Amino acid sequence: MDPAYKLSRRGFLQASIAMAAAAGAGVGCEAGATPWRFFSVDEARTLAAICDQIIPPDGDPGAAWAGVVNYIDRQLSGPLASLRNSYRLGLAAVDHNSRTLHSNPFPDATPIQQIELLRRMERGQAPSEPWKQITSIEFFTLVLDHTMQGFYGDPRHGGNREGISWKILGIPYPPIRGRFRPEFKS
Amino acid sequence: MSLKHVNAVVVGAGAGGGIVAKELAAAGLSVVLLERGKWLTPFDCRKDDLHNQRTTVLGAAFGPEEHRNPRVVVDQNGREQIVTPSDGKYNNNAACVGGGTLSYGAMAWRFMEKDFRMRSTYGSVEGSTLEDWPISYNELEPYYEKAEWEVGVSGDDSANIFRAPRKRALPMPPLPPNREYQILKPAAQRLGFHPFDIPMLRNSVPYNGRSGCMRCRWCVGFACEVNAKNGTQNTVIPTALDTGNCELRTECIAREILTDSQGNVRGVAYFDSAPRLQEQTADLVVISGSANESARLLLNSKSRLFPNGLGNRYDWVGRNLQGHAYTGAVGLFDFETYDDLGPGACLAICDFNHGNRGLISGGMLANEFIRLPYHFVNWRAPGIPSWGLAHKQYMRQYYRRSVGIIGPVQELPVFESRVQVDPTVKDYWGIPVARLSGHRHSNDRIAAQFLSSKAEAWLKEAGAMQTWTFLPASGLSGGQHQAGTCRMGNDPKTSVVDRYCRVHDFDNLFVIDGSVHVTNGGFNPVLTIMAIAYYASENLAKWWKSVRGAS
16 A cells, blocks of 8 residues: 555545544544644645655554654644744755655655655755755754654654554553563552 | 741752751751652653653653743853753753652662772872862761661662672662573673672562552653652652651742841742742751752852852852763674563673773663663664664664663763853743853763773673664763762862851851762762761751750
């Protein structure tokens, strides 16, 4: 199954809503409106594509399925609110670079093109025009950090759907006191 | 309406302040214990691996409040930055009832005898204010014992041939070994090391009316959900309150220590939670805010008689800020090392704290606490990229097949590593904020290289198929182990407090927390802070009674 961001823009929107509904979040949406608190549909689609190269799906789900975009979106309305502008600028710059290099926004570039652009951003070697108010290194570092948090961190913050990363790593979930050791009573 | 006068105000309900409040209250003094943080319980921030004392990406879970308490940090290029508590550069310790003892990993170390005599042992060192303490291990020994029994320590250091002598064994046995212990102990013995069970301020069996540890993976950085981890908030502070002589006031921010026209301390001005400025007068004041905040409070207590703050006639308040220079090694194995049996850290050696030929200093080495998944993200072997498929595969393959051995190198104090108060930046209450600057001594990295090579050798002997070391950075130290800023000493020109933690030039002002440490040992410092708190409180209470003529 192709990742959601490979669908058309409308397809991605519908897939996001379906995912949110399956997870129990109430989402209402009219044509053109975004289900996210902060991201536009295009921004979320680009971010999902970036995250899915940071932690790609292989035999196990990747960052986009795990809801990393939801994690970041939620925290940008909370403890990470000071980074809202960084995400606005950074995601626009990524798509700008991708259009320059690949004639396509980032989600529609090929995987190899996506990885190559991210590597260039990581080294500060991406085309410089859109990276004036925030550097590509700074933005890439943010997304990398937040993707790791949203994938490996506690699901209560909006990511790590169904504790998937903990299953992948092979640690017991959910955490129940005395679960396999009934001799440890409180 | 003015507050009723009391015998003692203690500022800070952490490792030091909690014990002082209880000792004074038990001796019959009336005590007000001020704490700027909240009284948090384990259920305020349950097992949240992104929001705890160790991982602050979503905030500093144990205080202080994120938007009201900035600091200024100056880097080694002189560049200033305003930082908030969740930023690693902030140099935070917790701000809540119990302080760091609510959420720590709870290693409970007695310093070694040489740790009190670093200058006599190693000589004077260029670029460092290395000095002996004015007190010896022997003088503190009975108070280490008191802390071990009253707050509660489990473990077994009898195999540690390097340890300082103890008169009484620990009150509780160690926790049963985990898989890492079983892998590492024989390897250490084959190398000629002397491994032993780490003493921990944690119940291994029911003690003091609370249960033993339930071996979960959320220990260091979290409050304990079965209340088996021992801090001042579940031992001495409730005891202090039960005497009827101690009142705990939370969310109260000390603004300055008040003095009278003769230069005697007369109380503390603080903001309550309204916020309203209050004046609590007292016969004596004890500052226990931890190294950054205690120094800040003294420096902010300016008056005509004390234009540079209290205890600061010779510019030693805030100096010599220390922590520990953590170093160590990681090993990857081709068999499972993980058994989900917390807290994880259990085995240590003190073979390399001292006596390292040609080297100054050293430190303890121990296996690390359980790494939660987000921690392990950056435990990358050399050559593993930080993202992409290779990183994901690495995580999947090695999360359960990795062991870390790390240790706190004893730093050499640096005079330029310091806490000042900022001339312009103020906190929410209008109080000038702490301004931090400085760097580590170059010896710290040299000692770290040596210590980490021993950690690596240990992992290899245990069967690791790949190992690597990591070294500390050279910037300012402090953090959870912050110490040194109100140095104890006999000479008022080169110290802030005397051997009884009394601020020089004052009768009734004391600093009783990690600030007084001359040097900080090659160990987590909390048990030493507790021992000093018992020791200093005993003398304080004696003095107060003799002055009052009380029976």
